[in-house]
Amino acid sequence: MPPFFKYKKQKGHTDQSKDTRDSENHHVPELIDPSLSVNLDIIKQKTGHSSDIIVRTIITGNTPLHKASVVYVDGLVDTQAINDSLIEPLQTNHDLLEMLYQQDELDKFTKEFISLGSVHPVTNWDELFLTLMSGDTIILIDGSNKAWSASAKGGERRSIQEPSTQVSVRGSKESFTESIGTNIAMVRRIISNPDLWIESMKIGNVTRTDVSIMYINGIAKTEVVDEVRKRLKRINIDSILESGYIEQLIEDQTITPFPTIFTTERPDITAGNLLEGRVAIFVNGSPDALLAPALFIGFFQAVEDYYSRYDIATATRFIRVLAFFISLIGPAAYIAITTFHQEMIPTQLLIIVAAQRDSVPFPAFVEAIIMEIAFEILREAGIRMPKVIGSTISIVGALVIGQGAIQAGIVSPATVIVVAITAIANFATPSYTVAISARLIRFLFMISAAVFGFYGIILGFIMLVVHLVSLRSFGVPYMTPLAPFIPKNIGDTIIRTPLWAEKLRPRLISSTDNPVREGENQKPTPPKSRGMKKKNTR
Amino acid sequence: MKRKWFLLFLILTTTSLISGCWNARELPDLALVSALGIDKNEAGKYVGTFQIINPSYVTGGLQGGGGGQGPPTxxxxxxxxxxYDVTRRLSTKSPRTLYYAHTxxxxxxxxxxxxxxxTNILDxxxxxxEFRTTAMVVIAHRSKAEDIIKTLPPLDKVAAVNVIKTLKNTESLLGxxxxxxxxxxxxxLVSPGKEPLISGLSLKGEKKDAKKVTNAQGSSTPKARLEADGIAVIKDGKLVDWIHGKTARGTGWVLNRIKSTIVNINWEKEKAAIEYTVVRQKTKVTAHTKKGQxxxxxxxxxxGDIGEVSxxxxxxxxxxxxxxxxxxxxxxKKDVHDAIHRAKENKxxxxxxxxxxxxxxxxxxNKLKTDWNDVTFPKLEVDVTVEAFVRRTGLRNKSYLSELKNNR
Amino acid sequence: MEKAKISAYQLFVLIVLFELGSALLIPLALDAKQDAWLTILLGMVGGFFLFLVNYRLFHYYPDILPTEYMQKIVGKSFGKLLAFLYILYFMYMTARVVRDFGEMLVTSAYPQTPLFIINALFLLVIIYTIRKGIEVVARTGELLFFILFLLGISGNILIVISGIVDLNNLQPVLEEGIMPVLKTTFTQTLYIPFGEAVVFAMILPYLNQSKKGKRTGVYALGFSGLALTLVVAINISVLGVNLTTRSQFPLLSTIQAIQLDNFLERLDVYFMLTLILGGFFKIGLYFYVAITGIANLFNFKEPSKLAYPMGIVILILSITIASNYAEHISEGTRFISLPIFLPFQVIIPVSLLIIAFFKHKKKRGK
Structure with a gap:
């Protein structure tokens, strides 16, 4: 009983305090006041006299004195541009303010004298703060109940750099930055087509983060676009700090180690996916674009596959899928063979492994787990560590854990080899997100192998497959086009058929009205060499 | 929903923990049996001799600690x-579980x-x-199975591997x-229309030295060694005869088991003057009945090729x-006829x-099945045709011997 | 009946996996000795006929499950009884196949592990799958079919190039005339595996293009029949008739006989993969069908909720149906083949079809 009352009391108390706080702020009216000083007071109060809110008041004219203020957030704007094209003209050209006071000439003012990008009137405070905080410059004029918001965004930003995680030898070398405008422009530069549509919204009650949906009208499925829009609109959260927030709030299945949304930092990957009918989501402040719907096989498609010739691309894809399998069941298979199925390896090999295991005090499972965990710690330490001491880690890792452990007879060399191969195989997956899930599932496989040998591994594998096929990403089955099997799209899965043979966009992902992506007979048909020669000699 | 997942997880983990790995056997707990010998002693009991691999001595002192040299088996x-009794009784002597999958x-x-x-011991x-039916079966010729198992051969450290390689080599090079x-x-054994042949193996040299490590390491000429020695003919599960040399090869011809062999032929009164190496052979055995016979x-x-001329x-x-x-x-043809003759003698x-x-x-x-070996087979009419081809003669055409003859 | 659709290709895959599931592993049709492969081909032809009977019935009632159309054909109460018997049959078969696979695993690889644990674990995975519905089962089938297909092809290639195939073992053909072959066909291969396809009567209503059902079913049965024929012929030609008949698992012995270059040998994992993947679908489909049948007959809204209780029933049943493997197998080949398979796989569907045929004729006549 007591806690109930307590709770109630507390609730009442907080309500009260909220009320008082609200009443403090409550004198922020909805509409902008004609008086400049009142307006400036409101701004100062609302922003808590923050030092980065710069207010410059200009007094000019003869009689009467005209007053106007330019308000902006320091660091979000291009100060140079504001000085040159806003403050300078206002100070030097006396007629300008005069013009501002005459309400009917306002349009003329913005059109003729302000050389900044977009200028539009603002009348209520909510909008004013929104534009101010997102980097616009506000012009307030004494006596007018209209404010002007001029776009002069600027400030320090990271420049476009080479991609750091999705590296490729061939292909464009630029990656997204933290600025959403730059990112969208980078994609726009690749797809110069009016059908590339962008919808913007602000998500995050406190952060007011810019989020944009990008898709190609006519190629993207309208249902998917609607679904994306619906799920984004549903989000009601105080902050969106990174695209990962959005991803976690809109994904289909939450209890899964597998990502159902694709992330990329490369504009060319984004463009390629948009052209297959996917929808991209950009979040301001995040150098990763989200792409949906994502397919499992998509995480094995490196961008270079499409730039290099198909035979080589197919071979590398095979390697990647193989590497994924190894990274999943490598240590598990080792455990199963050495503790359950010693009959399954050739005698000579068994003798070698047995000789190594003879002096090791632990069971194979414990040994493998120790090494795996040691490796995971090493990797985690490597990521979070200042770059300067990076080399220490590798020395400690290689010498102490590798050499030392073997020489002390705590682990056998065979285990170290298996763990090392698994680790390397794990790095061969092009997508970091899927590589992480493989890391996680590997431990489950190891446990099942330790308990039931291959029976456990195979049952685990069946569970994994069942789980994978039961996943969906924005309504599309995750394992498409393998299951459900779509023969026409099989050309871009584990194999990659030549570009001229992939006539259709992926079914189920792109719009069904417009499935063809290239003309007939795209296979190069060069003339026979003799014909070429003739032409040349003439 | 969450509770169900938890339940599933609980079931999985408890079953796996309770189950406690019935079949899990760590490698250091296993004694890998590489070869197995079966004898019968005077008291009429079976004597099993188990050759167990000593992994660390096979691969050498890799582990730093347990190095040193000892016998590999x-x-x-x-x-x-x-x-079964024999194998189980061994547990009183062995610290590790015997493991037969690599026998x-x-x-x-x-x-x-x-x-x-x-017949009685194979079931x-x-x-x-665990036991693989692909294990090779041999019969100890002129020695006990025990002696063969105990021999430490040179070259291959594991004796069983050594034996298998020797026999396979004999088969593929000599047929x-x-x-x-x-x-x-x-x-x-089961089929009434064919009786098994089993390779023979004998221990040559001084039996006393066979088990010593020095036999494998001490000198360049081991004092005791294992040799492929004849083929045992088994009838109704019992050994009835040993066949050697050309007869054995003749049998190989009929069985289509010759990968390569040599055929020495006489030339103008000179014995074994030309050596013919068989490279490829194919034997077809067909049966037909004529008037009930x-x-x-x-x-x-x-x-084949010509290997040597003298x-x-x-x-x-x-x-x-x-x-x-x-x-x-x-x-x-003669070899084959000899082999068939010998088999007919053995019925x-x-x-x-x-x-x-x-x-x-x-x-x-179906009519002849019951007493095929004893009645019909010895009287069986067998017709042998041989087609031989000399394909190549090696790097030289005429032998230098003909030059010598001309010079004389 | 859940709201789900499967494609014709998915049906094909499911039929093939179901047919091959256990038939690949057990000594099949070996009463006919070296003519076992012939028996399988004949059984396949019979299987076509039985499938077409079921398809015809599906054609008359395309939207409802057999448990429902039985009531329409022979009347409400009798139809319900019949449907109930079918559900019992499916449950019994689920338990049987679970036992089969458990026994195989215990004898071939896990001799010290209790059968109960092996079965329980297998059923747990199957329950997990079944709860996700037929669509997920079908998609899983597509992926794993691909893996099994690769295994089959590579296994066959290995067997052929290791040179252990001796086609002489398949001769003489029809040693004792056609009678033993026909007898084995009508006592064994017609029912296992081909007659078992009666479970697909319960799956057919999920097909998204019902017109393709006929062709798909016949193709799938044909494909699995040919694959089985090939495997049985290879088993016999590698092991000889005698050894094949004595083997509990001829395929395991065949795979163990592969020896290539001292390296590609001891490929038992092939057998285990085939065993578990095949068993998964065989048990899974029987189980699914039993559950949908119950849900349909007793008006359960959510069939997936039945999975756990039914799983426990089947687990207990699978342990208790026989006291040892020999008893289990002799029950399977002698006791149940005529009294159970014949009515459930042949007599009832055929008589249902005849009644349905006349009913429809009458309707049309009116």
Whole structure:
């Protein structure tokens, strides 16, 4: 009983305090006041006299004195541009303010004298703060109940750099930055087509983060676009700090180690996916674009596959899928063979492994787990560590854990080899997100192998497959086009058929009205060499 | 929903924890049996001799700690009333569980095979899920199985591997030892139309030294060594005869088991003057019945090269080659006839003529099946045709011997 | 009946996996000795006929499950009884196949592990799958079919190039005339595996293009029949008739006989993969059908909720149906083949079809 009352009391108390706080702020009216000083007071109060809110008041004219203020957030704007094209003209050209006071000439003012990008009137405070905080410059004029918001965004930003995680030898070398405008422009530069549509919204009650949906009208499925829009609109959260927030709030299945949304930092990957009918989501402040719907096989498609010739691309894809399998069941298979199925390896090999295991005090499972965990710690330490001491880690890792452990007879060399191969195989997956899930599932496989040998591994594998096929990403089955099997799209899965043979966009992902992506007979048909020669000699 | 997942997880983990790995066996707890020998002692009990691999001594002192040198294999033996009994009784002596999945060699002593036959002992091996039916079966010729198992050979550290390689080599280079595995032995034991042949193995040299590590390491000429020695003919599960040399090779010809062999032919009164190496051979055995009498025809096709000549002969001349071919055909035919004759004497159809008849004329076979070996087979008419071809003559055409002769 | 659709290709895959599931592993049709492969081909032809009977019935009632159309054909109460018997049959078969696979695993690889644990674990995975519905089962089938297909092809290639195939073992053909072959066909291969396809009567209503059902079913049965024929022929030609008949698992012995270059040998994992993947679908489909049948007959809204309780029933049943493997197998080949398979796989569907045929004729006549 007591806690109930307590709770109630507390609730009442907080309500009260909220009320008082609200009443403090409550004198922020909805509409902008004609008086400049009142307006400036409101701004100062609302922003808590923050030092980065710069207010410059200009007094000019003869009689009467005209007053106007330019308000902006320091660091979000291009100060140079504001000085040159806003403050300078206002100070030097006396007629300008005069013009501002005459309400009917306002349009003329913005059109003729302000050389900044977009200028539009603002009348209520909510909008004013929104534009101010997102980097616009506000012009307030004494006596007018209209404010002007001029776009002069600027400030320090990271420049476009080479991609750091999705590296490729061939292909464009630029990656997204933290600025959403730059990112969208980078994609726009690749797809110069009016059908590339962008919808913007602000998500995050406190952060007011810019989020944009990008898709190609006519190629993207309208249902998917609607679904994306619906799920984004549903989000009601105080902050969106990174695209990962959005991803976690809109994904289909939450209890899964597998990502159902694709992330990329490369504009060319984004463009390629948009052209297959996917929808991209950009979040301001995040150098990763989200792409949906994502397919499992998509995480094995490196961008270079499409730039290099198909035979080589197919071979590398095979390697990647193989590497994924190894990274999943490598240590598990080792455990199963050495503790359950010693009959399954050739005698000579068994003798070698047995000789190594003879002096090791632990069971194979414990040994493998120790090494795996040691490796995971090493990797985690490597990521979070200042770059300067990076080399220490590798020395400690290689010498102490590798050499030392073997020489002390705590682990056998065979285990170290298996763990090392698994680790390397794990790095061969092009997508970091899927590589992480493989890391996680590997431990489950190891446990099942330790308990039931291959029976456990195979049952685990069946569970994994069942789980994978039961996943969906924005309504599309995750394992498409393998299951459900779509023969026409099989050309871009584990194999990659030549570009001229992939006539259709992926079914189920792109719009069904417009499935063809290239003309007939795209296979190069060069003339026979003799014909070429003739032409040349003439 | 969450509770269900939790439940599933709970079931999974508890089952796996309770189950506690019934079948899990760590490698250091296993004694890998590489070869197994079966004898019978005076008291009429089976004696099993187990060659167990000592992994660290096979690979050498890799682990730093347990290095040093010791014998690569250890031998244990025990006695019992039947095979399973023998294997179980060994546990009183071995610190590790015996593990048979890598047993590649099964040695049966000659005495046992002659007196009691091999029929009674094979079931245990076939039934056991660990034991592989691909294990090779040999019979210890003129020695006990135990002695063979105990021998430490040079070259290959694991004795069983050494034996298997020796026998396989003999088969593929000389064609005299058609190796058989357990599965084949049982197959032929059961089949009334074909009797098994099992390779023989004997210990040559001083038996006392065989078990010493120095035998394998001490000197360049080991004092005791294992040799492929003849083929045992088994009838009704019992050893009835040993065949050697050319007879063995003749059997190989009929069985289509010759990968490569040599045929020495005489040339103008000179004995074994030309050596013909068989590179490829194909034998077809067909059976047909004529007026109720089964008849077997064997067709042998052989291709090969000239390996060596010790008489001056012009190998450029196709006529000469044709003559050589005819000689080769004759020699092979003789070997084959010798082998068949020997088998008929033993009243043992080791060639599978019965099976051939079964395939071509099942009705007739059903009539003759019961006393095929004893009545029909010894009287069986066998027709042998041989086709031999000399394909190449090596790097030289004429031998330098002909130059020598000219110079004289 | 859940709201789900499967494609014709998915049906094909499911039929093939179901047919091959256990038939690949057990000594099949070996009463006919070296003519076992012939028996399988004949059984396949019979299987076509039985499938077409079921398809015809599906054609008359394309939207409802057999448990429902039985009531329409022979009347409400009798139809319900019949449907109930079918559900019992499916449950019994689920338990049987679970036992089959458990026994195989215990004898071939896990001799010290209790059968109960092996079965329980297998059923747990199957329950997990079944709860996700037929669509997920079908998609899983597509992926794993691909893996099994690769295994089959590579296994066959290995067997052929290791040179252990001796076609002489398949001769003489028809040693004792056609009678033993026909007898084995009508006592064994017609029912296992081909007659078992009666479970697909319960799956057919999920097909998204019902017109393709006929062709798909016949193709799938044909494909699995040919694959089985090939495997049985290879088993016999590698092991010989005698050994094949004595083997509990001829395929395991065949795979163990592969020896290539001292390296590609001891490929038992092939057998285990085939065993578990095949068993998964066989048990899974029987189980699914039993559950949908119950849900349909007793008007359960959510069939997936039945999965856990039914799983426990089947687990207990699978342990208790026989006291040892020999008893289990002899029950399977002698006791149940005529009294159970014949009515459930042949007599009832055929008589249902005849009644349905006349009913429809009458309707049309009116």
């Amino acid at each position: 250890t031998v244990y033996s025990s006695t019992g009333d039947n095979i 590649n060699l099964l040695v049966i002593s000659e005495d046992l095979a002659k007196k009691d036959g091999i 245990a091996f076939e039934r056991d899920f 005299e030892e058609p190796t058989v595995n357990l599965q084949e032995v049982i197959h032929y 089964p008849k077997i025809s064997i067709h042998i096709h052989a291709e 008489v001056p002969v012009n190998l450029n001349d196709p006529h000469v080659l044709r003559k050589i071919e005819i000689e080769v055909e004759k020699t092979i 043992t159809d080791t060639f599978g003529f019965g099976e051939a008849l079964h395939r071509s004329d099942p009705k007739e076979w």
